[in-house]
Amino acid sequence: MNNRRVVDSGLLLLRLALGTTMFLHGAQKLFGWFGGGGIEGTGQFFAMSGYPAGTAMAVVAGLAETLGGLGLVLGLLTPLAAAAVVGTMINAVAVKWSGGFFAPDGVEYELLLAAAAAALALTGPGGFAADRAVPRLRGAAPAFAVGSLALGVLSAVAVLLVRG
Numbered sequence: 001m002n003n004r005r006v007v008d009s010g011l012l013l014l015r016l017a018l019g020t021t022m023f024l025h026g027a028q029k030l031f032g033w034f035g036g037g038g039i040e041g042t043g044q045f046f047a048m049s050g051y052p053a054g055t056a057m058a059v060v061a062g063l064a065e066t067l068g069g070l071g072l073v074l075g076l077l078t079p080l081a082a083a084a085v086v087g088t089m090i091n092a093v094a095v096k097w098s099g100g101f102f103a104p105d106g107v108e109y110e111l112l113l114a115a116a117a118a119a120l121a122l123t124g125p126g127g128f129a130a131d132r133a134v135p136r137l138r139g140a141a142p143a144f145a146v147g148s149l150a151l152g153v154l155s156a157v158a159v160l161l162v163r164g
Contacts, residue, residue, distance in 0.1 A: 004127065011126030012075075018116050019072030022085050026066030029058055049095050050163045057159070064088045072120065075129020079145040082121035083152030089114035090156035094163075121145045 028036020037045060039058050046061070047054030064084040071081025092110040099105030122145050125131050 008127035011120070011123065012128045014116060015072045015075055015078075015120060015125060015129070018085070018113065018120070019069045019074075019081075021069065021113070022065045022088075022117075023069030023073065026062045026064070026069055029062030030066060051159075052162060060159075061088050061091070068117075072117070072125075075125035075131050078125040078129065078131050079121040079148035080151075082117040083148040085117035085152075086114050086121070086149060087152035087156040087159075089117070090153065091159055091163075094160055118149055121149050 024034055025036075027033040028038075029042040030039060032038030032041070036042070039055060039062065042058035042062065043055035045054070046057040051057040065088055068081045068084030068088070071077050072085070089110045093107045093114070096105065096107050096110065099107065101108050103109050122142075124145070
């Protein structure tokens with residue numbers, strides 16, 4: 001196996017693990033699957049955490065996690081999918097910040113998810129990805145990756161400013 005295939009396999013493994021995790025988290029929020037609160041329960045949590053329009057924020061977070069996770073699993077629009085994950089994790093870190101660093105109350109898990117997503121945005125999805133079938137995305141410019149991450153961070157900051 002040549003080095004490129006090893007790297008592509010590693011990126012695929014990372015995308016599958018992170019993407020599946022985020023997809024399932026989003027499904028908990030949107031549909032109440034896997035013991036999640038669904039939109040109603042998640043909306044109540046968001047409202048108690050200081051977000052206005054908790055139900056709307058639950059839908060936004062659920063869609064970002066579900067679609068971002070699916071995009072990572074498929075390796076489709078990878079920088080944007082990763083940016084969606086980074087944005088939701090920035091908000092998760094802000095909500096849990098007072099719990100310190102270590103789990104279960106701290107932010108170590110959320111920081112790890114955000115860092116993994118940012119790394120995938122910057123490195124690209126690898127060779128085993130749907131992005132490889134789209135000529136314009138095949139070697140997406142670093143500017144697209146950085147711009148996508150900036151969009152995710154700025155969106156997260158805007159939501160946090162609304163939270164107050």
